Amino acid sequence: MDIVRWSRQLIPTLREVPQEAEIPSHQLMLRAGLIRKLGAGLYTFLPLGLRALRKVERIVREEMNRAGALEILMPALHPKEVWEQTGRYELLRDVMFKVKDRQQREMVLGPTHEEIVTDLVAHEVSSYRQLPVNLYQIQTKFRDEIRPRFGLMRAKEFIMKDGYSFDADLDGAEKSYRSMYEAYQRVFQRCGLRAKIVEADTGAMGGSSSHEFMVLADSGEDGLVECDACSYAANLERAESVLRSAPSFADAEKDPEKIATPGLRTVEEVAGFFQSPPARLIKTLIYVADGKPVAALVPGNRDVNEIKLRRALGAKALELADAATIARVTGAPVGFAGPVGLSIPLVVDAKLRGYRGAVTGANEADAHLRSVDIERDVKVTEFADISFAIEGDGCPRCAGTLRAKRGVEVGHVFKLGTKYSEQLGALYLGEDGQKRPCVMGCYGIGVTRTLQAVIEQSHDDNGIIWPATIAPAEVEVLLINEQHAASVETAGKLVEGLKNVGIEVLFDERAERPGVKFKDADLLGLPLRINVGERGLAKGSIELRARHSGETLVVPVESAVETACARLAELKRACAPGGE
RNA sequence: CGGGGCGUAGCUCAGCCUGGCAGAGCGUCAGCUUUGGGAGCUGAAAGUCGUGGGUUCAAAUCCCACCGCCCCGACCA
Numbered sequence: 158m159d160i161v162r163w164s165r166q167l168i169p170t171l172r173e174v175p176q177e178a179e180i181p182s183h184q185l186m187l188r189a190g191l192i193r194k195l196g197a198g199l200y201t202f203l204p205l206g207l208r209a210l211r212k213v214e215r216i217v218r219e220e221m222n223r224a225g226a227l228e229i230l231m232p233a234l235h236p237k238e239v240w241e242q243t244g245r246y247e248l249l250r251d252v253m254f255k256v257k258d259r260q261q262r263e264m265v266l267g268p269t270h271e272e273i274v275t276d277l278v279a280h281e282v283s284s285y286r287q288l289p290v291n292l293y294q295i296q297t298k299f300r301d302e303i304r305p306r307f308g309l310m311r312a313k314e315f316i317m318k319d320g321y322s323f324d325a326d327l328d329g330a331e332k333s334y335r336s337m338y339e340a341y342q343r344v345f346q347r348c349g350l351r352a353k354i355v356e357a358d359t360g361a362m363g364g365s366s367s368h369e370f371m372v373l374a375d376s377g378e379d380g381l382v383e384c385d386a387c388s389y390a391a392n393l394e395r396a397e398s399v400l401r402s403a404p405s406f407a408d409a410e411k412d413p414e415k416i417a418t419p420g421l422r423t424v425e426e427v428a429g430f431f432q433s434p435p436a437r438l439i440k441t442l443i444y445v446a447d448g449k450p451v452a453a454l455v456p457g458n459r460d461v462n463e464i465k466l467r468r469a470l471g472a473k474a475l476e477l478a479d480a481a482t483i484a485r486v487t488g489a490p491v492g493f494a495g496p497v498g499l500s501i502p503l504v505v506d507a508k509l510r511g512y513r514g515a516v517t518g519a520n521e522a523d524a525h526l527r528s529v530d531i532e533r534d535v536k537v538t539e540f541a542d543i544s545f546a547i548e549g550d551g552c553p554r555c556a557g558t559l560r561a562k563r564g565v566e567v568g569h570v571f572k573l574g575t576k577y578s579e580q581l582g583a584l585y586l587g588e589d590g591q592k593r594p595c596v597m598g599c600y601g602i603g604v605t606r607t608l609q610a611v612i613e614q615s616h617d618d619n620g621i622i623w624p625a626t627i628a629p630a631e632v633e634v635l636l637i638n639e640q641h642a643a644s645v646e647t648a649g650k651l652v653e654g655l656k657n658v659g660i661e662v663l664f665d666e667r668a669e670r671p672g673v674k675f676k677d678a679d680l681l682g683l684p685l686r687i688n689v690g691e692r693g694l695a696k697g698s699i700e701l702r703a704r705h706s707g708e709t710l711v712v713p714v715e716s717a718v719e720t721a722c723a724r725l726a727e728l729k730r731a732c733a734p735g736g737e
Numbered sequence: 738c739g740g741g742g743c744g745u746a747g748c749u750c751a752g753c754c755u756g757g758c759a760g761a762g763c764g765u766c767a768g769c770u771u772u773g774g775g776a777g778c779u780g781a782a783a784g785u786c787g788u789g790g791g792u793u794c795a796a797a798u799c800c801c802a803c804c805g806c807c808c809c810g811a812c813c814a
Contacts, residue, residue: 169747171748171749172748172763172764172775173763174749175748175749176743176744176748176749176750176807177806177807178807179807179808194806196806197807249814251812252812268814269814298814303738303811303812304810304811306807306808317814378813566814571814599814601814637773639772669775670774670775671772671774672772673774674773674774674775675773675775676775677775678774690772691772693773
C-alpha cells in the first residue's frame with residue numbers, strides 16, 4: 158500500500174461549482190478533483206478518480222472470476238464487415254463512430270462486442286465438451302450519443318464490463334444467466350450501492366428477456382415502476398399494469414354527439430372544456446408503421462409506449478405521422494383525430510376496454526364527440542397494451558399499487574438466445590453428433606457510470622461520502638498545523654503505522670490553513686479522517702472522524718492505528734454481500 | 738435534429754439593453770502577519786472579450802455566419 162501525499166499529488170479541488178455540471182455527482186467529481194472534461198462526453202481521470210475507478214474494476218473482476226467467467230480483451234477497432242453480418246451495422250449506424258484506415262478500409266469503434274466475441278467462439282469452440290464458456294472484458298466503448306450528459310453518466314467514451322455466456326442448451330443458459338445475476342448483486346453491494354433490479358426491454362440487443370440494475374436517483378434517465386407490496390419492478394419501457402376499477406363517465410348511455418370545440422386541441426384544453434378528468438378523453442395518435450398509417454388509442458392521461466406499440470404491430474419502423482398524413486387520414490387538422498369512422502387499423506390500448514361516455518376527436522376541425530362507447534362505436538382492430546404505466550396503477554402481479562421512480566442503469570443482463578450464434582456460426586457438435594447453435598447471454602456493467610452513481614447516491618452538502626470499498630484511499634491523515642513539530646512527527650508516525658497494517662492513506666500535509674484542509678477533506682470524502690493537532694496532542698490524543706456520520710472519537714495516539722483499523726473493517730463489512 | 742441558455746483572467750461571474758480606457762471575488766506568485774472549519778494586509782502577474790466577417794470615427798457591447806459548451810425534447814446496448 159502506498160501513501161499519497163497531498164502536496165505531491167494532482168488534486169485540484171474547486172471551491173465553486175463548475176458551470177458545466179448540473180447534478181450533484183457530476184459537480185462533486187469535478188470539485189473533488191477526480192475528473193476533468195476534454196470535450197462533450199469525454200473525460201480525463203485524474204489520479205484520485207482513477208484510483209476509485211480501479212477499485213470498481215477490481216470488484217467487478219473478482220466477482221466475474223468467482224462466478225467462473227474468463228477475462229479476455231478484444232479490440233476496440235472493428236472491421237465494418239463483422240457488423241454487417243448480423244445487420245447491426247444498419248441498426249446501430251448512428252451510434253457507431255466510423256473511421257477508415259490508410260487503405261480506406263472501413264472500420265468502426267466498438268459500441269459493444271456481441272459480434273466480436275461470437276466470432277471468436279465460432280472459431281474456437283466446436284464441441285459440447287467445451288461448453289459452457291463465459292467470457293468477459295473490461296474495456297473502453299465508444300458510442301456517438303445523441304446527447305452526452307451528466308458527466309460520466311452518458312459519455313461518448315466510457316468503460317464497460319461486458320460479458321457473454323455460451324451454453325449448449327436453454328437450461329444451461331438459464332444457469333449462466335442466474336449466476337451473472339447473482340454476481341451483479343454482489344458487485345453492486347460491494348460498491349456500496351443499493352441497486353434495484355427491474356424487468357427490462359431488450360432493445361437493439363434482441364433476445365428474450367432481461368433485467369436492469371438501477372440506482373434510484375431523481376436525475377436518472379430511466380423511468381421505472383415498483384410495486385409497494387411485492388417485488389415487481391420494471392423499466393417503464395416494459396412495465397405492465399392494471400386498472401383496479403373500470404372508469405365510468407357521465408352520459409355513458411347516450412349516443413355519440415358532436416360538440417363544437419373551436420381551437421381546443423390538447424388533452425388539457427379539451428378536458429377543461431368538458432370539465433372532465435383527462436382520463437375521460439381518448440387520445441388518437443396517427444402513426445406510420447412500415448409505411449402504412451395506423452391509429453393508436455390510449456386514455457387521455459397516458460402516453461403511447463412506442464416500444465409496446467411497435468411490438469403489437471410487429472413493425473420494423475414506426476414514427477408519428479406528419480401533419481399532412483394526419484389530415485389525409487382523418488380529414489381534420491392535427492388535434493381533432495378520433496376513432497369513429499376511421500378506415501385505418503385501430504390499435505386500442507387494453508385500458509380502454511369497456512370505456513363508455515368517453516370524449517374523442519370528431520375527425521373534423523374544431524369538433525369533438527362525447528358519449529363514445531369504445532365497444533359500440535369503434536371498429537377496434539386489436540386491443541393491446543400500448544400505453545405507459547403510471548403512478549398509482551395496479552401491480553400486474555399482486556394487489557399492490559405501483560410507484561413511479563427514476564433510476565440510473567448501471568447493469569443489464571440479457572438472455573440472447575441463438576440469434577448471434579446462428580448468424581455468426583457459433584455452432585457446437587453435440588453428444589449425438591448434431592450441430593447446434595450456442596445459447597447465449599450477455600451482461601454489461603457501466604463501470605464509469607457506476608462510479609458516478611455511487612457518488613450520486615452517497616453525498617451530502619459538504620461533499621462525497623465514499624463507501625470504504627471504493628474510496629480513492631481509506632484514511633486521510635490531516636495535519637492541522639504543518640509548523641508544529643510535535644504534530645508533524647506524530648502525523649508522520651501515524652501515516653507509517655497505517656501503511657504498515659495495509660491501509661491506504663492520503664496525507665494532507667499542505668501548508669494550508671486548517672479550514673481549507675477540513676473543507677477539502679469533507680469534499681473528497683474518504684471514509685475516515687484523523688486530525689493531528691496541537692490541541693489534541695497536549696492530551697496525547699488525536700481525533701478519528703467518520704465521514705458518513707460526522708462522529709468524532711478522541712483516541713490516544715498509541716491506539717490510533719488500531720482503532721482506525723477496526724473502524725475501517727466495520728465500514729467495509731457494511732458493503733459485504735449477505736452471508737459473509 | 739428541434740427548442741432554450743451560455744461563451745469576458747485558472748474558477749465563479751459583472752460589464753452588453755443605451756457603442757467611448759477590459760472589471761470584481763476567489764485562485765496563482767512575492768512579502769509580512771496568522772494557524773482547529775474555505776484568514777488579514779501590501780504588492781504583482783494574468784484576458785486574441787469563442788472564431789470570422791460586417792456596420793461605425795470608435796465594437797466585449799449592434800448585425801450576419803460559424804464553432805464550442807450546458808439544459809429540455811426526440812433517440813438510445
